[in-house]
Amino acid sequence: MRLGEVTKHPKGFRIAGIYQVARFEVKTAKNGKAYGDCVVSDPSFEIPAKYWDIPAESAALFQQNSILGLEATLDYFKESPQLTIDRVYVPSPQEIDQSLQSLGLMAPRDIGGMYRQLEDIIAGVRHNRLRQMLVWIFSTNTSFAKQFKRHPGAVRNHHAYIGGLLQHTLEVAEAALDHCARNDRINKDLLLAAALVHDIGKVREIAVDALGLPVGFTKEGKLLRHISLGMELVGQACREAQVEEEVDVILKHCILSHHGQAEWGSPVAPMLLEAELLHYLDNLSAKTEQFVREQERLEPGDFTKSYVLRREVYRTSFAGD
Template sequence: MKYINELHEGNKMTGVYLCKHKQPAVTKNGKSYENVILQDKTGTIDAKIWEPNSVGIADFDSLDYIDVVGDVTSFAGALQVSIKRARKVKEGEYNPADYLPASKFNIETMYAELLQFIRTVKNPYFSQLLSYYFEMDTELIKAFKNSSAAKNVHHGFIGGLLEHTLGVTRLCDYYAKAYPILNRDLLITSAIFHDIGKTKELSAFPQNDYTDDGQLLGHIMIGAEMIHDAAQKIPGFPEKLEHELKHCILAHHGELEYGSPKKPALAEALALNLADNTDAKMETMKEIFENAGDNNGWLGYNRIFESNLRRSSEE
């Protein structure tokens, strides 16, 4: 078995993979086929079963582990697998640790660094709020360490939420030093809290899919509610500070069409939006290049960046 990040166009895929998603579809000509997403710890790859009723294709469902034989091709600049044979495997034929993508960085080391940032916050109300969730809430801490930051766009792996939050917090720490107009305590607190709602928006791996709360409310609203709930338990928490912090959370996607209920009205909200966008986009670009393997040429049009992409020259 080759890991997904080792596959290249023209390879034969053989081995056990997690079926992250499976859905029937129909071509423009009315022919039935199945869309499949295969996953291992290095990432995911799109796959198609063009002959779903053939002898070599046994029954399996989403979140089953399947033994696959297929051809690796390329479509629209991305690798894709044409599955020829597939069967559901039994427990004991695979090691689950091989199929859950995880951060390349040590989770406990990252969390220790996040706690260091928390301890630099001087405002007593923000400090208590951060401690309430990130030092005392053991259930939240466990979820925060193991959650992804997205279903599939960026940081979509175990530890991804922590890695992304730390990246955003580092950028905000730099902004606070570079631009004295910024209230550092508000900015650092909002950076650490900005995606906390994703602990409830997305289910745990291997599903890593939207929960009912995620579908109905979304992580931005969930995060603002979590801040309000905790602030109510801290005696004397100023309403003005709560509203400013919640505004940063509500505006951190920057634009209404990107899911923000509000556009940034505070300098700290603007800085948070820029940091969030920077970390998300740079990680997305990194993952695109990693998935491209040794391909140093043009990778084709990418809908996220609305551009044809390639790596820069080394010389």
């Protein structure tokens, strides 16, 4: 059950599920016994919880894991909802992945399937050295490929979940394919290569926990940011594949300019069609995800103030056909 639905129920309602533990601390009650004080959450809501007379082995589970299976009873303290935890357990890896997906903490699309689609797009790049450059990054460089598959696309905001970077990259590349099919004046190989590598620096920029969830920025991420880190990796890959200097420079320009303007993080504006298209396709994927995330928190017919989008967002009650 999503935690956002819990408050619709009365005191004594029982819930069971796998949730994220936002924080946990062992405290001492007035009777001298230990209890666990924590906050459990999912994308829809976060709620404080207490585990009275907590056994030492259960406290250890909370201290060692950020995702746990919980059985709890709904209570209210000063009219605010609170959970009383009755049982806690460590889910299996399969249960965790299923729960992460249901909680919105993992890409809604299958990660393995998405990576195969990415490899198919690479195979369709006709320029031999550009294709070799992409193969080096996403296949030959196995340690990078392993990280990229499950890496989040952001610390917060759009695609900030396991597999989010892959999903965002594939969304941009698929949109590029669609746009190229409608206009044969676009350099398809260049746009596809730029779409696939534009955010690869985020693997080194974003720090993750043991599950792969974003927890902040790495030191080099704070100091250098993903655009420069991505250009460094692309430069290495271009040397490995002996990519022509002109193509190398243009591809780096696409990465450098993909935020569109200086105030958004790009020191130069796009100076060629493919760079301009990359900027808009990247923004389209990000904005789509941000609107979806905001609307998921709303009931049909409601508004919310979005800090990320800097406007109010409305969820329509119109379902369509």
